[in-house]
Amino acid sequence: MTFRVVARFVLATALGAIGAAHLGPLRRGFRIVVPDWATRMLRTDKDTIVVASGVVEIMLAAALLFLPGERRRVGLAIAGLFVAVWPGNIHQWRTGRDAPGLDTDRKRFIRILLQPILIVWALWSTRR
Structure with missing residues (x-):
């Protein structure tokens, strides 16, 4: 098993776990990350955005694991998701404001810096 395969499996596992957290007890905490402008732009509430993003994360994790022929497209979609949620991190x-695991300004800032790494990870691990 190559490092790229392991990285892809870890990415899928992490996406699935985070997606599930969006639907479970951490759901309320994730609402904090959603900017007010996003609710206006999407014409919905923060809870719906959190739930929808969790479902998308779970679906992308499953696609990454079970649709190997679509790996590159799934990687692009995951990278796109990471780009789309970046404004929420900012x-x-x-x-x-505190959210699950992000209870200091330093942790929140590191989370912003982590986003480009996640984007590259999604693209690299799904490359053929």
């Missing part, structure tokens, strides 16, 4: 840091 919003959370700017507002200084």
